[in-house]
Amino acid sequence: MEQTFEKWHPYDNLDTMYDVNDIWMGPDGYNLILLPDGKHKEKLEGQRLMFTWESIVSYQLSGERYREDIWISDPEQAWSFWKSTDSAYLNTLRERSSLLPEGAVHWLFVGTNLVADVIAAQPPKVTVIAPSAGMPQAHRKEFEFQGCVEVPMELSEDQFLDRFLMFIEENRWSFGGGVRTIVDGCYINEDGTLGKPVWPEEDQ
Structure with missing residues (x-):
């Protein structure tokens, strides 16, 4: 040196x-x-x-x-x-x-x-x-999403994914899973039609 x-x-x-x-x-x-x-x-x-x-x-x-x-x-x-x-x-x-x-x-x-x-x-x-005291050594940590992201109607699913994954990659993280589009409380089918409601109990 x-x-x-x-x-x-x-x-x-x-x-x-x-x-x-x-x-x-x-x-x-x-x-x-x-x-x-x-x-x-x-x-x-x-x-x-x-x-x-x-x-x-x-x-x-x-x-x-x-x-x-x-x-x-x-x-x-x-x-x-x-x-x-x-x-x-x-x-x-x-x-x-x-x-x-x-x-x-x-x-x-x-x-x-x-x-x-x-x-x-x-x-x-x-x-x-560092690992918290008294806890076993962790080798992998993940966050599970339990919610939705509200976006403008003109934003497509692909555009949202592009921006979301760019944010993930900029932070050197990784993402596993899928995304489903919801409009007015219902899932959107692959053909673009309204599918099942997200919260069916609310329609009863």
Whole structure:
């Protein structure tokens, strides 16, 4: 590790090394999720660390095997969280742009699979996502819908699905199930005619 970098501790209960699991730009900003992959991997199973920046200057991803600049000879010194105000990456940006925010920091996440470099003027918000105490480890979580979405009459079922699935995909979620169109309290058949009422007891 270059001498310009120093260790930082984003959270108290940390593993020594992490996997870079997911990266995306969401409504809250730029998000990075890491999973424990070091000495305490089994103890911290289920923990996820999410780092969120409202805005960033620059970022890059690279495979760990190609980053000889972050290799260490002593496994006991392995660590995933580093920062610098004088790194080569940061200084290159300073040379190329006079608009670089004052106080910009190079946040370096050394993962066992990927390495993430983020340049930002503010530290990230750190969110710890972990299983609730006393509950068994969950590997899959879903929400079952019990309701309807009211839409304009001119919106078709296909148009609704396109917008709904776009929202799901933008958040890196998945959707399983179907959609049925309801007009005036009745399901619409495939041929476009009114079908059975949604709440037949109300017609009795």
